[in-house]
Amino acid sequence: MIDRLPDVAARLAPVFRAAGFTVEGVAEALGAEAGAALDRGEPEPARRSLPDAGSFRTLVRLFLLAESVSDAEATAAFDPVALDELLDAELLRRSGDGVAAGLDLRPHADDHGSWWVISDLDAGDGKDVDHVLGAGAASMSLARATVRRPVGTLLDLGAGCGVQTLHCSGHAAALTATDVSERANVLARATFAISGVEAEVLTGPWWKPVDGRRFDQVVCNPPFVPGPPAVEHVYRDSGLGGDGASALLVSTLPAFLTSGGVGQLLASWLITGADLEAAEEPGTGWATRPRAWVEEAIRAAGPDGLDAWVVQRDVADPALHVGTWLRDAGVDPASAAGRARSAEWLDFFAAHDVVGIGFGFVTLRRTSPGVAGTVVFEDLRQAIGDPLGPEIEAWLDRVAWLRGHDLLDEPLVAPPTTALERGYTGSDEGWRRIGGTLVRLDGPQWRHDLDELGESLLAGCRGHLPLSDLLGLLAVGHDREVGELTAAALPVVRDLVLHGLLVPRDATA
Numbered sequence: 001m002i003d004r005l006p007d008v009a010a011r012l013a014p015v016f017r018a019a020g021f022t023v024e025g026v027a028e029a030l031g032a033e034a035g036a037a038l039d040r041g042e043p044e045p046a047r048r049s050l051p052d053a054g055s056f057r058t059l060v061r062l063f064l065l066a067e068s069v070s071d072a073e074a075t076a077a078f079d080p081v082a083l084d085e086l087l088d089a090e091l092l093r094r095s096g097d098g099v100a101a102g103l104d105l106r107p108h109a110d111d112h113g114s115w116w117v118i119s120d121l122d123a124g125d126g127k128d129v130d131h132v133l134g135a136g137a138a139s140m141s142l143a144r145a146t147v148r149r150p151v152g153t154l155l156d157l158g159a160g161c162g163v164q165t166l167h168c169s170g171h172a173a174a175l176t177a178t179d180v181s182e183r184a185n186v187l188a189r190a191t192f193a194i195s196g197v198e199a200e201v202l203t204g205p206w207w208k209p210v211d212g213r214r215f216d217q218v219v220c221n222p223p224f225v226p227g228p229p230a231v232e233h234v235y236r237d238s239g240l241g242g243d244g245a246s247a248l249l250v251s252t253l254p255a256f257l258t259s260g261g262v263g264q265l266l267a268s269w270l271i272t273g274a275d276l277e278a279a280e281e282p283g284t285g286w287a288t289r290p291r292a293w294v295e296e297a298i299r300a301a302g303p304d305g306l307d308a309w310v311v312q313r314d315v316a317d318p319a320l321h322v323g324t325w326l327r328d329a330g331v332d333p334a335s336a337a338g339r340a341r342s343a344e345w346l347d348f349f350a351a352h353d354v355v356g357i358g359f360g361f362v363t364l365r366r367t368s369p370g371v372a373g374t375v376v377f378e379d380l381r382q383a384i385g386d387p388l389g390p391e392i393e394a395w396l397d398r399v400a401w402l403r404g405h406d407l408l409d410e411p412l413v414a415p416p417t418t419a420l421e422r423g424y425t426g427s428d429e430g431w432r433r434i435g436g437t438l439v440r441l442d443g444p445q446w447r448h449d450l451d452e453l454g455e456s457l458l459a460g461c462r463g464h465l466p467l468s469d470l471l472g473l474l475a476v477g478h479d480r481e482v483g484e485l486t487a488a489a490l491p492v493v494r495d496l497v498l499h500g501l502l503v504p505r506d507a508t509a
C-alpha cells in the first residue's frame with residue numbers, strides 16, 4: 001500500500017542522517033570522480049569507493065546503485081523502521097533472496113536546505129502513464145531560475161515528486177503543492193515527510209484545487225511538451241494538444257497572484273511558418289503565440305498591470321523535438337513503435353504548419369492597481385553559466401526602478417561587469433574600426449552594439465552627471481541637436497539598464 005509511504009518516510013530522516021546518507025555524506029564518501037561517474041550512469045567507480053560494510057553502504061547500494069541487498073543488511077540499515085513496513089509501503093520490493101529499491105529515493109540539496117526526493121524508479125521504456133519523475137534537468141533549470149525572496153504563500157502547480165516545493169521551503173512561509181496525479185501527490189507527501197517540510201498537498205487539474213485563492217508566488221514545471229492531444233505520460237503530456245498547457249497556464253496565471261506576486265513557469269510554444277513570415281521585425285516571429293498568451297494574462301491580472309518577461313532558451317525543429325521526447329520516455333525512435341509514434345507526432349506538426357518548437361522561461365509579476373507593466377520577449381539562447389534566478393530578481397527590480405524614475409534625471413554608472421569590445425578589419429591604411437559591442441561579463445552575458453556616439457555616452461556614465469547633462473555635452477561635442485540625440489538615446493539607455501549594463505548610481509553605493 002503506497003498510501004502508507006508518507007508515514008513510513010517521516011521516520012526515515014533520522015535513520016538516513018545517522019548513516020550519513022545525505023548529499024554531503026555521499027559526496028564525501030564517493031569523491032568527485034566516482035560521483036561524476038555515477039551522474040553519468042556508471043555505478044562501478046562509486047561501488048569501489050564505498051566502505052566495506054555498514055548502513056551507508058547498504059543505502060547507497062539500494063538507492064543509488066540499484067543493487068539488491070540481503071534482508072539482514074536492509075534490516076540493520078533501516079532500524080528501527082521494520083523491513084515489512086518498507087515492503088508494504090513499496091519503498092522496497094522483493095528481489096531474489098533479498099530486497100531492492102521499489103522507488104527512487106535520493107538525497108537532494110541546495111544552498112539553503114538538505115532533503116531527500118522520492119519518485120518512481122527510472123523504468124526505461126516501461127514508464128506507466130502516471131510515472132512520477134524525479135528531479136531532472138528541467139526541474140533543476142526551473143529551481144535555478146526561481147526568485148527566492150521571502151514570501152508568505154507559494155503554490156507549486158504540477159508538483160510531481162515535490163522538488164520545486166522543497167527548493168521553495170527556505171523562502172516561502174506557507175507552501176501548497178498540487179498535481180492532477182494521485183500517485184504524484186503520495187510521493188510528494190512522502191518527499192515532504194522525509195524532508196521535514198510542511199506543505200498542503202491538493203489533487204486536481206490545473207487551477208481547480210486552488211480555485212478562488214491567490215498566492216504571493218507560483219512556480220510551475222508543467223507537462224509542457226507540445227504534441228498531439230493525447231496523454232501517454234502525465235508528466236509530459238497535458239492532453240490539450242499543441243502548446244495548450246503553456247497557453248492555458250500563462251494566460252490564466254495572474255488571476256492566482258496577489259498584487260506584487262510573481263509567477264514563474266517553464267513553457268513551450270509552437271513556431272509556425274506563418275508566424276515567421278508575418279513578423280514585422282526579423283527574429284521576432286517566434287514570440288507570436290506567447291505574445292497572445294501574455295495579452296490574455298494582462299486581462300487576467302484584472303485591475304493590476306502585469307510585468308512579463310518571456311525568455312526563449314532553445315528552439316528545436318520538429319524532428320529533433322520528437323526524437324528527444326521519445327528517447328526521454330525510453331522509446332527508441334528507430335523501433336517500430338518509435339517510428340509509428342514519430343509519424344503521428346510529425347503529422348500533427350505538419351498539419352499545424354509548425355516549423356519549430358520554442359522552449360523557455362516565463363516570469364509574470366502582477367503590479368498594483370492602475371500601474372501598467374513592462375512586457376519583454378527575449379531570445380536568449382546563448383550559454384548562461386550563472387543561475388538565472390538572481391538575474392530574474394534583478395530584472396524585476398530594474399523594471400520597477402525604470403517605472404519610478406525619469407532616466408534623464410539619473411546619474412548612471414557602467415559597472416565593472418560591463419566591458420566594451422572593439423572590432424577592427426585590415427585595410428590599406430592599417431586596422432580600420434568596424435564597431436563596438438558592449439558586453440556584460442556575468443549573468444546572461446548580454447551584448448549590445450554601440451556606435452561611436454554611444455561609446456562616448458557610455459564613457460561619461462560614471463555616476464557624476466544626470467543623463468540629460470551628458471546628452472547635452474555630447475550634442476555640443478558632436479554638433480548634434482540635443483532633442484534628436486535624446487530621442488535616439490533613451491530607448492538604448494533603457495535597454496542597457498534593463499540588461500544591467502548600466503546601473504543607477506545608488507545601486508553601486
Ligand SMILES: C[S@@+](CC[C@H](N)C(=O)[O-])C[C@H]1O[C@@H](n2cnc3c(N)ncnc32)[C@H](O)[C@@H]1O
Pocket residue numbers: 133134135136138139142157158159160161162163164178179180181184204205206221222223224234235236237238
Ligand atoms: C514535468 S512534471 C514536473 C514535476 C515537478 N514539478 C518537477 O519540477 O520536476 C509535470 C507535472 O504536472 C503534472 N500534471 C500533468 N497534467 C496536469 C494537470 N492538468 N494539472 C495539474 N498537474 C498536472 C504531472 O502529473 C507532473 O507531476
